Amino acid sequence: MLVSRIPPISVFDAVVAGTAIWAFLKLVRMSRQRVRTTRLRGPPSPSFMFGVGKILMEAEDPASIYESWADEYGAAYEAPAALGRRRVILYDPKAIAHFHAKQTWTYVRTPLSKKAFERGFGRGIFWADGESHIRQRKSLTPAFSIAAIRHLTPIFYDSAYKVKGAWNALMESSGEDGAIIDVQNWMNYISLDTIGLAGFSHNFGALDGKHASVTEIFDSFTLSTPASAINIGVGLLADVFPSLIRLPTRRQRLLRKLNDAMEEISNVLLARTKQDMDAGIVSDKEEKSVIGLLIKGQRSESEFHLSKEEVLAQMKVLLIAGYETTAISATWALIELSRNPDIQTKLRNELIELGPADPTYDQLSNGLPYLDAVVHETLRIHAPVREATRIADEDDVIPLSEPVRTKSGQLVENLSIAKGTAISIPIASVNTSAIVWGEDAKVFNPSRWLEDDHGNSGIPAKAKEVQGHRHLLTFSDGPRICLGKNFAVTEFKAVLSVLVKNFVFELRDGRETKIEMGRGFLPRPRVAGEVGCKTPLRVRPYTG
Numbered sequence: 300m301l302v303s304r305i306p307p308i309s310v311f312d313a314v315v316a317g318t319a320i321w322a323f324l325k326l327v328r329m330s331r332q333r334v335r336t337t338r339l340r341g342p343p344s345p346s347f348m349f350g351v352g353k354i355l356m357e358a359e360d361p362a363s364i365y366e367s368w369a370d371e372y373g374a375a376y377e378a379p380a381a382l383g384r385r386r387v388i389l390y391d392p393k394a395i396a397h398f399h400a401k402q403t404w405t406y407v408r409t410p411l412s413k414k415a416f417e418r419g420f421g422r423g424i425f426w427a428d429g430e431s432h433i434r435q436r437k438s439l440t441p442a443f444s445i446a447a448i449r450h451l452t453p454i455f456y457d458s459a460y461k462v463k464g465a466w467n468a469l470m471e472s473s474g475e476d477g478a479i480i481d482v483q484n485w486m487n488y489i490s491l492d493t494i495g496l497a498g499f500s501h502n503f504g505a506l507d508g509k510h511a512s513v514t515e516i517f518d519s520f521t522l523s524t525p526a527s528a529i530n531i532g533v534g535l536l537a538d539v540f541p542s543l544i545r546l547p548t549r550r551q552r553l554l555r556k557l558n559d560a561m562e563e564i565s566n567v568l569l570a571r572t573k574q575d576m577d578a579g580i581v582s583d584k585e586e587k588s589v590i591g592l593l594i595k596g597q598r599s600e601s602e603f604h605l606s607k608e609e610v611l612a613q614m615k616v617l618l619i620a621g622y623e624t625t626a627i628s629a630t631w632a633l634i635e636l637s638r639n640p641d642i643q644t645k646l647r648n649e650l651i652e653l654g655p656a657d658p659t660y661d662q663l664s665n666g667l668p669y670l671d672a673v674v675h676e677t678l679r680i681h682a683p684v685r686e687a688t689r690i691a692d693e694d695d696v697i698p699l700s701e702p703v704r705t706k707s708g709q710l711v712e713n714l715s716i717a718k719g720t721a722i723s724i725p726i727a728s729v730n731t732s733a734i735v736w737g738e739d740a741k742v743f744n745p746s747r748w749l750e751d752d753h754g755n756s757g758i759p760a761k762a763k764e765v766q767g768h769r770h771l772l773t774f775s776d777g778p779r780i781c782l783g784k785n786f787a788v789t790e791f792k793a794v795l796s797v798l799v800k801n802f803v804f805e806l807r808d809g810r811e812t813k814i815e816m817g818r819g820f821l822p823r824p825r826v827a828g829e830v831g832c833k834t835p836l837r838v839r840p841y842t843g
Protein backbone atom coordinates (compact mmCIF):
# COMPACT_ATOMS: atom_id res chain seq x y z
CA MET A 300 0.00 0.00 0.00
CA LEU A 301 1.26 3.50 -0.86
CA VAL A 302 1.69 5.72 2.24
CA SER A 303 1.73 9.51 1.78
CA ARG A 304 5.15 11.05 2.51
CA ILE A 305 3.88 14.67 2.63
CA PRO A 306 4.77 16.05 6.09
CA PRO A 307 1.91 17.62 8.08
CA ILE A 308 1.61 21.43 7.66
CA SER A 309 1.68 23.47 10.89
CA VAL A 310 -0.41 26.61 11.43
CA PHE A 311 2.83 28.60 11.42
CA ASP A 312 3.81 27.19 8.00
CA ALA A 313 0.37 28.00 6.65
CA VAL A 314 0.55 31.60 7.93
CA VAL A 315 4.05 32.12 6.50
CA ALA A 316 3.03 30.60 3.16
CA GLY A 317 -0.17 32.67 3.08
CA THR A 318 1.71 35.90 3.84
CA ALA A 319 4.34 35.12 1.21
CA ILE A 320 1.64 34.55 -1.43
CA TRP A 321 -0.17 37.74 -0.39
CA ALA A 322 3.07 39.75 -0.59
CA PHE A 323 3.97 38.20 -3.96
CA LEU A 324 0.55 39.01 -5.45
CA LYS A 325 0.76 42.57 -4.07
CA LEU A 326 4.21 43.00 -5.62
CA VAL A 327 2.98 41.71 -8.96
CA ARG A 328 0.02 44.09 -8.82
CA MET A 329 2.20 47.04 -7.77
CA SER A 330 4.77 46.36 -10.47
CA ARG A 331 1.94 46.10 -13.01
CA GLN A 332 0.67 49.46 -11.79
CA ARG A 333 4.16 50.99 -12.01
CA VAL A 334 4.35 50.03 -15.65
CA ARG A 335 0.94 51.25 -16.58
CA THR A 336 0.05 54.26 -14.43
CA THR A 337 1.94 57.34 -15.63
CA ARG A 338 4.67 58.02 -13.08
CA LEU A 339 4.44 61.62 -11.98
CA ARG A 340 6.65 63.88 -9.93
CA GLY A 341 5.66 64.61 -6.35
CA PRO A 342 6.84 65.18 -2.80
CA PRO A 343 9.35 62.69 -1.37
CA SER A 344 8.06 60.22 1.20
CA PRO A 345 8.91 61.22 4.76
CA SER A 346 8.00 57.72 6.01
CA PHE A 347 7.53 54.33 4.35
CA MET A 348 4.88 53.51 6.94
CA PHE A 349 2.61 56.56 6.50
CA GLY A 350 3.77 58.35 3.34
CA VAL A 351 2.65 61.99 3.51
CA GLY A 352 -0.59 60.99 5.30
CA LYS A 353 0.63 61.85 8.78
CA ILE A 354 1.89 65.29 7.70
CA LEU A 355 -1.48 66.08 6.11
CA MET A 356 -3.48 64.77 9.06
CA GLU A 357 -1.50 66.82 11.57
CA ALA A 358 -1.28 69.99 9.47
CA GLU A 359 -3.27 73.07 10.45
CA ASP A 360 -3.97 73.77 6.78
CA PRO A 361 -3.58 70.68 4.55
CA ALA A 362 -5.16 72.61 1.63
CA SER A 363 -2.09 74.89 1.43
CA ILE A 364 0.22 71.87 1.39
CA TYR A 365 -1.62 70.36 -1.58
CA GLU A 366 -1.42 73.75 -3.29
CA SER A 367 2.31 74.13 -2.71
CA TRP A 368 2.84 70.68 -4.27
CA ALA A 369 0.70 71.67 -7.28
CA ASP A 370 2.89 74.79 -7.60
CA GLU A 371 6.04 72.71 -7.54
CA TYR A 372 5.05 69.57 -9.47
CA GLY A 373 2.17 70.65 -11.71
CA ALA A 374 -1.57 70.10 -11.97
CA ALA A 375 -1.28 66.33 -11.53
CA TYR A 376 1.25 64.78 -9.19
CA GLU A 377 1.96 61.75 -7.06
CA ALA A 378 1.82 61.70 -3.26
CA PRO A 379 3.36 58.84 -1.26
CA ALA A 380 0.77 56.93 0.78
CA ALA A 381 0.98 54.31 3.56
CA LEU A 382 3.30 51.31 3.17
CA GLY A 383 5.01 52.49 0.01
CA ARG A 384 1.79 53.02 -1.95
CA ARG A 385 0.99 56.20 -3.81
CA ARG A 386 -1.96 58.36 -4.81
CA VAL A 387 -2.38 60.46 -7.93
CA ILE A 388 -3.53 63.96 -6.97
CA LEU A 389 -5.57 65.83 -9.58
CA TYR A 390 -5.50 69.62 -9.60
CA ASP A 391 -6.30 70.09 -13.29
CA PRO A 392 -9.95 71.14 -14.03
CA LYS A 393 -10.28 68.98 -17.16
CA ALA A 394 -8.85 65.94 -15.38
CA ILE A 395 -11.13 66.50 -12.36
CA ALA A 396 -14.21 66.83 -14.60
CA HIS A 397 -13.29 63.56 -16.36
CA PHE A 398 -12.76 61.83 -13.01
CA HIS A 399 -16.12 63.04 -11.63
CA ALA A 400 -17.99 62.04 -14.78
CA LYS A 401 -16.69 58.48 -14.42
CA GLN A 402 -17.50 58.10 -10.75
CA THR A 403 -19.35 54.97 -9.53
CA TRP A 404 -18.17 52.96 -12.58
CA THR A 405 -14.49 53.64 -13.32
CA TYR A 406 -13.70 55.47 -10.07
CA VAL A 407 -15.27 53.78 -7.09
CA ARG A 408 -15.06 54.02 -3.32
CA THR A 409 -11.86 52.65 -1.77
CA PRO A 410 -12.28 49.36 0.12
CA LEU A 411 -11.82 51.35 3.35
CA SER A 412 -14.54 53.93 2.68
CA LYS A 413 -16.86 51.20 1.37
CA LYS A 414 -16.42 49.29 4.62
CA ALA A 415 -16.73 52.45 6.73
CA PHE A 416 -19.95 53.55 4.99
CA GLU A 417 -21.44 50.08 5.30
CA ARG A 418 -20.63 49.92 9.01
CA GLY A 419 -21.78 53.48 9.63
CA PHE A 420 -24.90 53.82 7.51
CA GLY A 421 -25.63 50.50 5.84
CA ARG A 422 -25.75 49.74 2.12
CA GLY A 423 -27.43 53.00 1.11
CA ILE A 424 -26.59 55.54 -1.59
CA PHE A 425 -23.29 56.59 0.04
CA TRP A 426 -22.09 53.00 -0.06
CA ALA A 427 -23.37 52.06 -3.50
CA ASP A 428 -21.51 52.12 -6.81
CA GLY A 429 -22.55 51.27 -10.38
CA GLU A 430 -26.07 49.88 -11.04
CA SER A 431 -27.00 49.85 -7.37
CA HIS A 432 -26.07 53.55 -7.11
CA ILE A 433 -28.18 54.46 -10.17
CA ARG A 434 -31.22 52.63 -8.77
CA GLN A 435 -30.90 54.14 -5.30
CA ARG A 436 -30.29 57.64 -6.65
CA LYS A 437 -33.32 57.45 -8.96
CA SER A 438 -35.53 56.48 -6.06
CA LEU A 439 -34.39 59.52 -4.04
CA THR A 440 -34.15 62.15 -6.79
CA PRO A 441 -37.85 63.26 -6.88
CA ALA A 442 -37.63 64.30 -3.21
CA PHE A 443 -35.00 66.89 -4.16
CA SER A 444 -36.69 68.41 -7.23
CA ILE A 445 -37.15 72.20 -7.46
CA ALA A 446 -40.88 71.77 -6.78
CA ALA A 447 -40.12 69.73 -3.65
CA ILE A 448 -37.63 72.27 -2.29
CA ARG A 449 -40.07 75.12 -3.01
CA HIS A 450 -42.57 73.28 -0.77
CA LEU A 451 -39.98 72.85 1.96
CA THR A 452 -38.98 76.53 2.12
CA PRO A 453 -41.50 77.37 4.93
CA ILE A 454 -39.86 74.66 7.07
CA PHE A 455 -36.48 76.37 6.65
CA TYR A 456 -38.02 79.67 7.78
CA ASP A 457 -39.81 78.05 10.74
CA SER A 458 -36.48 76.78 12.07
CA ALA A 459 -34.82 80.17 11.59
CA TYR A 460 -37.68 81.94 13.42
CA LYS A 461 -37.44 79.52 16.33
CA VAL A 462 -33.81 80.57 16.72
CA LYS A 463 -34.80 84.24 16.51
CA GLY A 464 -37.39 83.70 19.25
CA ALA A 465 -34.95 81.83 21.49
CA TRP A 466 -32.20 84.44 21.07
CA ASN A 467 -34.59 87.33 21.74
CA ALA A 468 -35.75 85.58 24.92
CA LEU A 469 -32.14 85.04 25.98
CA MET A 470 -31.33 88.72 25.50
CA GLU A 471 -34.45 89.91 27.28
CA SER A 472 -33.78 87.71 30.29
CA SER A 473 -30.17 88.88 30.53
CA GLY A 474 -31.42 92.49 30.44
CA GLU A 475 -28.45 93.40 28.28
CA ASP A 476 -28.13 94.69 24.77
CA GLY A 477 -27.04 91.37 23.36
CA ALA A 478 -25.62 88.04 24.47
CA ILE A 479 -22.68 85.75 23.90
CA ILE A 480 -24.06 82.79 22.00
CA ASP A 481 -22.38 79.62 20.77
CA VAL A 482 -23.90 79.91 17.31
CA GLN A 483 -22.52 76.55 16.17
CA ASN A 484 -24.77 74.77 18.62
CA TRP A 485 -27.80 76.58 17.25
CA MET A 486 -26.86 75.87 13.64
CA ASN A 487 -26.70 72.17 14.62
CA TYR A 488 -30.22 72.37 16.05
CA ILE A 489 -31.53 74.12 12.93
CA SER A 490 -30.02 71.45 10.69
CA LEU A 491 -31.36 68.54 12.70
CA ASP A 492 -34.90 69.88 13.09
CA THR A 493 -35.01 70.89 9.43
CA ILE A 494 -33.92 67.52 8.05
CA GLY A 495 -36.29 65.82 10.51
CA LEU A 496 -39.29 67.83 9.36
CA ALA A 497 -38.38 68.18 5.69
CA GLY A 498 -37.19 64.63 5.23
CA PHE A 499 -39.26 62.58 7.60
CA SER A 500 -42.16 64.78 8.81
CA HIS A 501 -40.67 64.33 12.27
CA ASN A 502 -39.92 67.08 14.77
CA PHE A 503 -36.77 66.28 16.72
CA GLY A 504 -37.55 69.41 18.78
CA ALA A 505 -33.89 70.36 19.25
CA LEU A 506 -34.86 74.03 18.80
CA ASP A 507 -37.58 73.61 21.43
CA GLY A 508 -35.03 72.38 23.95
CA LYS A 509 -35.78 68.68 23.57
CA HIS A 510 -32.94 66.29 24.15
CA ALA A 511 -31.98 64.39 20.99
CA SER A 512 -29.65 61.41 21.23
CA VAL A 513 -28.30 62.15 17.76
CA THR A 514 -27.10 65.69 18.64
CA GLU A 515 -25.55 64.38 21.83
CA ILE A 516 -23.52 61.80 19.91
CA PHE A 517 -22.49 64.32 17.27
CA ASP A 518 -21.37 66.56 20.13
CA SER A 519 -19.24 63.74 21.50
CA PHE A 520 -17.28 63.72 18.25
CA THR A 521 -16.43 67.38 18.78
CA LEU A 522 -15.39 66.82 22.37
CA SER A 523 -12.61 64.44 21.44
CA THR A 524 -9.10 65.64 22.09
CA PRO A 525 -6.62 65.90 19.19
CA ALA A 526 -6.15 62.54 17.47
CA SER A 527 -3.55 60.44 19.27
CA ALA A 528 -0.53 59.09 17.39
CA ILE A 529 -2.08 55.60 17.59
CA ASN A 530 -5.38 56.80 16.12
CA ILE A 531 -3.59 58.58 13.29
CA GLY A 532 -1.49 55.47 12.62
CA VAL A 533 -4.50 53.16 12.61
CA GLY A 534 -6.43 55.60 10.39
CA LEU A 535 -3.66 55.68 7.80
CA LEU A 536 -2.88 51.97 7.82
CA ALA A 537 -6.59 51.17 7.52
CA ASP A 538 -6.27 52.37 3.93
CA VAL A 539 -4.22 49.25 3.26
CA PHE A 540 -5.90 46.97 5.81
CA PRO A 541 -9.57 48.11 5.95
CA SER A 542 -10.36 45.59 8.69
CA LEU A 543 -8.43 47.82 11.10
CA ILE A 544 -11.54 50.00 11.33
CA ARG A 545 -12.98 47.24 13.50
CA LEU A 546 -10.52 48.19 16.24
CA PRO A 547 -12.51 49.72 19.09
CA THR A 548 -11.06 53.24 18.93
CA ARG A 549 -13.10 56.03 20.53
CA ARG A 550 -14.20 57.30 17.11
CA GLN A 551 -15.32 53.82 16.03
CA ARG A 552 -17.30 53.40 19.25
CA LEU A 553 -19.00 56.75 18.64
CA LEU A 554 -19.79 55.81 15.05
CA ARG A 555 -21.40 52.60 16.23
CA LYS A 556 -23.43 54.52 18.80
CA LEU A 557 -24.48 57.02 16.14
CA ASN A 558 -25.51 54.20 13.83
CA ASP A 559 -27.60 52.57 16.58
CA ALA A 560 -29.29 55.87 17.48
CA MET A 561 -30.09 56.69 13.86
CA GLU A 562 -31.34 53.19 13.22
CA GLU A 563 -33.67 53.38 16.20
CA ILE A 564 -35.11 56.72 15.06
CA SER A 565 -35.38 55.60 11.44
CA ASN A 566 -37.15 52.37 12.38
CA VAL A 567 -39.78 54.22 14.42
CA LEU A 568 -40.35 56.86 11.71
CA LEU A 569 -40.54 54.24 9.01
CA ALA A 570 -43.07 52.10 10.87
CA ARG A 571 -45.25 55.11 11.69
CA THR A 572 -45.29 56.55 8.17
CA LYS A 573 -45.90 53.14 6.64
CA GLN A 574 -48.85 52.59 8.94
CA ASP A 575 -50.29 56.02 8.06
CA MET A 576 -49.80 55.43 4.35
CA ASP A 577 -51.39 52.00 4.48
CA ALA A 578 -54.35 53.45 6.37
CA GLY A 579 -54.62 56.22 3.74
CA ILE A 580 -54.16 59.02 6.26
CA VAL A 581 -51.14 60.59 4.63
CA SER A 582 -51.47 63.80 2.64
CA ASP A 583 -50.12 64.10 -0.88
CA LYS A 584 -47.36 66.33 0.47
CA GLU A 585 -46.23 63.70 2.95
CA GLU A 586 -46.32 61.04 0.29
CA LYS A 587 -43.88 63.13 -1.71
CA SER A 588 -41.59 63.62 1.32
CA VAL A 589 -38.34 61.70 1.35
CA ILE A 590 -39.72 59.02 3.63
CA GLY A 591 -42.92 58.70 1.59
CA LEU A 592 -40.90 58.19 -1.57
CA LEU A 593 -38.65 55.68 0.14
CA ILE A 594 -41.61 53.63 1.24
CA LYS A 595 -43.06 53.77 -2.27
CA GLY A 596 -39.68 52.62 -3.58
CA GLN A 597 -39.83 49.69 -1.20
CA ARG A 598 -43.00 48.33 -2.75
CA SER A 599 -42.06 45.43 -4.94
CA GLU A 600 -43.87 46.67 -8.07
CA SER A 601 -41.84 49.89 -8.04
CA GLU A 602 -39.32 50.41 -10.85
CA PHE A 603 -36.59 51.32 -8.37
CA HIS A 604 -37.30 48.75 -5.73
CA LEU A 605 -35.47 49.33 -2.47
CA SER A 606 -35.05 46.69 0.20
CA LYS A 607 -36.01 47.51 3.79
CA GLU A 608 -32.31 47.58 4.63
CA GLU A 609 -31.73 50.14 1.85
CA VAL A 610 -34.63 52.32 3.02
CA LEU A 611 -33.17 52.43 6.52
CA ALA A 612 -29.72 53.15 5.12
CA GLN A 613 -31.08 56.09 3.05
CA MET A 614 -32.68 57.59 6.15
CA LYS A 615 -29.40 57.40 8.02
CA VAL A 616 -27.53 58.88 5.07
CA LEU A 617 -29.93 61.81 4.88
CA LEU A 618 -29.74 62.46 8.61
CA ILE A 619 -25.97 62.61 8.50
CA ALA A 620 -25.71 64.43 5.15
CA GLY A 621 -28.34 66.99 6.07
CA TYR A 622 -27.02 67.60 9.55
CA GLU A 623 -23.26 68.05 9.47
CA THR A 624 -22.58 69.85 6.22
CA THR A 625 -25.29 72.51 6.50
CA ALA A 626 -24.58 73.27 10.16
CA ILE A 627 -20.88 73.70 9.42
CA SER A 628 -21.54 75.98 6.43
CA ALA A 629 -23.99 78.23 8.31
CA THR A 630 -21.54 78.54 11.22
CA TRP A 631 -18.72 79.55 8.87
CA ALA A 632 -20.95 82.16 7.25
CA LEU A 633 -21.64 83.77 10.63
CA ILE A 634 -17.92 83.72 11.46
CA GLU A 635 -17.01 85.39 8.15
CA LEU A 636 -19.75 88.01 8.57
CA SER A 637 -18.41 88.76 12.07
CA ARG A 638 -14.88 89.12 10.72
CA ASN A 639 -16.12 91.40 7.93
CA PRO A 640 -18.66 93.90 9.29
CA ASP A 641 -18.87 95.79 5.97
CA ILE A 642 -19.95 92.64 4.18
CA GLN A 643 -22.47 91.95 6.95
CA THR A 644 -23.95 95.45 6.59
CA LYS A 645 -24.12 95.17 2.80
CA LEU A 646 -25.95 91.86 3.09
CA ARG A 647 -28.38 93.23 5.68
CA ASN A 648 -29.12 96.25 3.46
CA GLU A 649 -29.94 94.01 0.51
CA LEU A 650 -32.33 91.97 2.67
CA ILE A 651 -34.01 95.03 4.18
CA GLU A 652 -34.45 96.64 0.76
CA LEU A 653 -36.52 93.65 -0.31
CA GLY A 654 -39.14 94.60 2.26
CA PRO A 655 -40.43 93.12 5.54
CA ALA A 656 -41.70 89.81 4.07
CA ASP A 657 -39.36 86.85 3.92
CA PRO A 658 -37.91 86.18 0.48
CA THR A 659 -39.87 83.63 -1.53
CA TYR A 660 -38.18 80.53 -2.94
CA ASP A 661 -37.73 82.34 -6.28
CA GLN A 662 -36.26 85.41 -4.61
CA LEU A 663 -33.88 83.21 -2.62
CA SER A 664 -32.85 81.52 -5.86
CA ASN A 665 -32.49 84.55 -8.15
CA GLY A 666 -33.50 87.80 -6.49
CA LEU A 667 -30.79 88.41 -3.90
CA PRO A 668 -27.39 88.54 -5.63
CA TYR A 669 -25.41 89.54 -2.55
CA LEU A 670 -26.94 86.80 -0.37
CA ASP A 671 -26.15 84.37 -3.17
CA ALA A 672 -22.58 85.71 -3.27
CA VAL A 673 -22.07 85.39 0.51
CA VAL A 674 -23.40 81.83 0.50
CA HIS A 675 -21.23 80.70 -2.42
CA GLU A 676 -18.15 82.46 -1.10
CA THR A 677 -18.65 80.56 2.18
CA LEU A 678 -19.08 77.28 0.32
CA ARG A 679 -15.94 78.05 -1.72
CA ILE A 680 -13.63 78.90 1.18
CA HIS A 681 -15.03 76.47 3.74
CA ALA A 682 -16.00 73.27 1.90
CA PRO A 683 -17.20 70.89 4.65
CA VAL A 684 -15.97 67.82 2.73
CA ARG A 685 -12.27 68.60 2.31
CA GLU A 686 -11.08 65.91 -0.12
CA ALA A 687 -12.22 62.78 -1.94
CA THR A 688 -10.28 59.62 -2.78
CA ARG A 689 -11.41 56.89 -5.16
CA ILE A 690 -9.84 53.83 -6.66
CA ALA A 691 -9.76 53.01 -10.38
CA ASP A 692 -11.86 49.90 -10.98
CA GLU A 693 -10.62 49.61 -14.57
CA ASP A 694 -7.80 51.07 -16.67
CA ASP A 695 -8.42 54.60 -17.90
CA VAL A 696 -6.84 57.60 -19.63
CA ILE A 697 -7.35 60.98 -17.98
CA PRO A 698 -7.08 64.06 -20.23
CA LEU A 699 -5.33 67.22 -18.94
CA SER A 700 -6.06 70.84 -19.85
CA GLU A 701 -2.32 71.57 -19.93
CA PRO A 702 0.65 69.20 -20.13
CA VAL A 703 2.41 68.01 -16.97
CA ARG A 704 5.94 66.75 -16.65
CA THR A 705 6.33 63.10 -15.68
CA LYS A 706 8.95 61.67 -13.37
CA SER A 707 11.20 60.99 -16.34
CA GLY A 708 10.90 64.60 -17.52
CA GLN A 709 8.54 63.95 -20.44
CA LEU A 710 5.63 66.36 -21.07
CA VAL A 711 2.30 64.49 -21.34
CA GLU A 712 -1.21 65.67 -22.22
CA ASN A 713 -3.00 62.79 -20.55
CA LEU A 714 -2.41 60.26 -17.81
CA SER A 715 -2.57 56.49 -18.07
CA ILE A 716 -4.29 55.06 -15.04
CA ALA A 717 -4.08 51.37 -14.20
CA LYS A 718 -6.86 49.53 -12.40
CA GLY A 719 -6.21 49.76 -8.66
CA THR A 720 -4.66 53.26 -8.74
CA ALA A 721 -5.83 55.59 -5.96
CA ILE A 722 -6.84 59.09 -7.10
CA SER A 723 -7.53 62.07 -4.84
CA ILE A 724 -9.22 65.39 -5.45
CA PRO A 725 -8.12 67.99 -2.88
CA ILE A 726 -11.51 69.77 -2.91
CA ALA A 727 -10.75 72.44 -0.31
CA SER A 728 -7.38 73.18 -1.87
CA VAL A 729 -8.61 73.61 -5.46
CA ASN A 730 -11.51 75.81 -4.23
CA THR A 731 -9.08 78.22 -2.55
CA SER A 732 -6.03 77.91 -4.74
CA ALA A 733 -4.33 81.01 -6.15
CA ILE A 734 -3.49 78.89 -9.22
CA VAL A 735 -7.23 78.53 -9.96
CA TRP A 736 -8.93 81.50 -8.25
CA GLY A 737 -6.21 84.16 -8.57
CA GLU A 738 -4.13 86.10 -6.07
CA ASP A 739 -6.98 86.87 -3.64
CA ALA A 740 -8.17 83.23 -3.59
CA LYS A 741 -7.93 82.97 0.19
CA VAL A 742 -9.74 86.24 0.91
CA PHE A 743 -13.45 86.10 1.78
CA ASN A 744 -14.71 88.35 -0.99
CA PRO A 745 -18.35 87.75 -1.99
CA SER A 746 -18.13 90.51 -4.60
CA ARG A 747 -16.17 88.20 -6.89
CA TRP A 748 -19.49 86.47 -7.61
CA LEU A 749 -21.34 89.63 -8.65
CA GLU A 750 -21.87 90.34 -12.32
CA ASP A 751 -21.39 93.75 -13.96
CA ASP A 752 -23.78 95.19 -16.54
CA HIS A 753 -22.22 93.00 -19.24
CA GLY A 754 -22.76 89.81 -17.23
CA ASN A 755 -19.06 89.48 -16.32
CA SER A 756 -18.15 88.36 -12.81
CA GLY A 757 -14.84 88.38 -10.96
CA ILE A 758 -14.41 84.66 -11.47
CA PRO A 759 -11.08 84.03 -13.23
CA ALA A 760 -10.96 82.06 -16.49
CA LYS A 761 -9.11 79.16 -14.83
CA ALA A 762 -11.84 78.80 -12.18
CA LYS A 763 -14.48 78.83 -14.92
CA GLU A 764 -12.85 75.68 -16.29
CA VAL A 765 -13.79 73.88 -13.06
CA GLN A 766 -16.98 71.93 -13.56
CA GLY A 767 -19.36 71.55 -10.66
CA HIS A 768 -22.01 73.68 -8.97
CA ARG A 769 -20.87 77.28 -9.70
CA HIS A 770 -17.30 76.15 -10.51
CA LEU A 771 -16.89 74.78 -7.00
CA LEU A 772 -15.95 71.24 -6.01
CA THR A 773 -17.82 71.62 -2.72
CA PHE A 774 -20.73 69.43 -3.81
CA SER A 775 -18.60 67.06 -5.91
CA ASP A 776 -19.85 66.60 -9.51
CA GLY A 777 -21.02 64.01 -12.03
CA PRO A 778 -23.28 61.10 -11.09
CA ARG A 779 -22.34 61.52 -7.41
CA ILE A 780 -22.96 65.26 -7.18
CA CYS A 781 -24.64 66.09 -3.86
CA LEU A 782 -28.29 65.21 -4.17
CA GLY A 783 -29.20 67.74 -1.49
CA LYS A 784 -27.38 70.77 -2.91
CA ASN A 785 -30.52 72.73 -3.78
CA PHE A 786 -31.99 71.79 -0.39
CA ALA A 787 -28.78 72.90 1.35
CA VAL A 788 -28.36 76.19 -0.54
CA THR A 789 -32.03 77.16 -0.05
CA GLU A 790 -31.94 76.30 3.67
CA PHE A 791 -28.64 78.15 4.06
CA LYS A 792 -30.03 81.28 2.36
CA ALA A 793 -33.35 81.23 4.26
CA VAL A 794 -31.63 80.88 7.64
CA LEU A 795 -29.01 83.52 6.91
CA SER A 796 -31.64 85.98 5.64
CA VAL A 797 -33.65 85.77 8.88
CA LEU A 798 -30.63 85.93 11.20
CA VAL A 799 -28.79 88.76 9.43
CA LYS A 800 -31.95 90.87 9.10
CA ASN A 801 -32.61 90.62 12.83
CA PHE A 802 -29.22 90.41 14.52
CA VAL A 803 -25.73 91.88 14.39
CA PHE A 804 -22.82 89.46 14.81
CA GLU A 805 -19.32 90.06 16.18
CA LEU A 806 -16.57 87.70 17.29
CA ARG A 807 -16.61 87.63 21.09
CA ASP A 808 -12.92 88.52 21.38
CA GLY A 809 -12.63 90.83 18.38
CA ARG A 810 -12.09 90.49 14.65
CA GLU A 811 -8.60 89.03 14.94
CA THR A 812 -9.77 86.04 17.00
CA LYS A 813 -8.07 82.90 15.73
CA ILE A 814 -10.46 80.31 14.33
CA GLU A 815 -9.05 76.83 13.84
CA MET A 816 -10.29 73.50 12.58
CA GLY A 817 -11.62 71.26 15.32
CA ARG A 818 -12.39 67.59 15.00
CA GLY A 819 -16.02 66.67 14.55
CA PHE A 820 -17.64 64.01 12.44
CA LEU A 821 -16.38 66.34 9.69
CA PRO A 822 -13.82 69.09 10.50
CA ARG A 823 -15.59 71.97 12.27
CA PRO A 824 -14.59 75.54 13.07
CA ARG A 825 -13.84 76.56 16.60
CA VAL A 826 -12.38 79.52 18.41
CA ALA A 827 -8.78 78.49 19.15
CA GLY A 828 -8.45 77.26 22.70
CA GLU A 829 -12.16 76.50 23.24
CA VAL A 830 -13.07 72.99 24.40
CA GLY A 831 -15.01 71.05 21.76
CA CYS A 832 -16.11 73.02 18.71
CA LYS A 833 -17.54 76.19 20.17
CA THR A 834 -18.12 79.35 18.20
CA PRO A 835 -19.11 82.03 20.73
CA LEU A 836 -20.24 85.23 19.01
CA ARG A 837 -21.55 88.46 20.49
CA VAL A 838 -25.07 88.72 19.09
CA ARG A 839 -27.12 91.95 19.34
CA PRO A 840 -30.59 92.66 18.02
CA TYR A 841 -30.55 94.81 14.89
CA THR A 842 -32.50 97.94 15.66
CA GLY A 843 -31.95 99.92 12.44
Ligand code: HEM
Nearest residue numbers: 424620621624625628684773774775779781782783786787
Ligand atom coordinates in the same frame (compact mmCIF):
# COMPACT_ATOMS: atom_id res chain seq x y z
C1 HEM B 1 -23.56 72.64 2.50
C2 HEM B 1 -24.15 71.48 2.53
C3 HEM B 1 -23.70 70.25 1.80
C4 HEM B 1 -22.50 69.94 1.23
C5 HEM B 1 -21.25 70.82 1.15
C6 HEM B 1 -22.60 68.61 0.68
C7 HEM B 1 -21.57 67.96 0.02
C8 HEM B 1 -21.68 66.70 -0.54
C9 HEM B 1 -20.63 66.00 -1.22
C10 HEM B 1 -19.20 66.51 -1.41
C11 HEM B 1 -21.11 64.81 -1.65
C12 HEM B 1 -20.36 63.71 -2.38
C13 HEM B 1 -19.84 62.75 -1.35
C14 HEM B 1 -19.14 61.56 -1.92
O1 HEM B 1 -19.28 61.23 -3.09
O2 HEM B 1 -18.42 60.91 -1.16
C15 HEM B 1 -22.49 64.75 -1.22
C16 HEM B 1 -23.32 63.69 -1.48
C17 HEM B 1 -24.62 63.63 -1.03
N1 HEM B 1 -25.31 64.59 -0.34
FE1 HEM B 1 -24.63 66.40 0.19
N2 HEM B 1 -23.85 68.13 0.93
C18 HEM B 1 -24.56 69.09 1.60
C19 HEM B 1 -25.86 69.01 2.04
C20 HEM B 1 -26.69 67.96 1.83
C21 HEM B 1 -28.06 67.87 2.29
C22 HEM B 1 -28.77 68.96 3.08
C23 HEM B 1 -28.54 66.66 1.89
C24 HEM B 1 -29.88 66.05 2.10
C25 HEM B 1 -30.86 66.57 2.75
C26 HEM B 1 -27.47 65.99 1.17
C27 HEM B 1 -27.58 64.75 0.60
C28 HEM B 1 -26.57 64.11 -0.09
C29 HEM B 1 -26.71 62.78 -0.66
C30 HEM B 1 -27.93 61.89 -0.60
C31 HEM B 1 -25.48 62.48 -1.25
C32 HEM B 1 -25.09 61.19 -1.98
C33 HEM B 1 -25.20 61.40 -3.47
C34 HEM B 1 -24.74 60.20 -4.27
O3 HEM B 1 -23.86 59.46 -3.83
O4 HEM B 1 -25.28 60.03 -5.38
N3 HEM B 1 -26.38 66.80 1.15
N4 HEM B 1 -22.82 65.91 -0.56
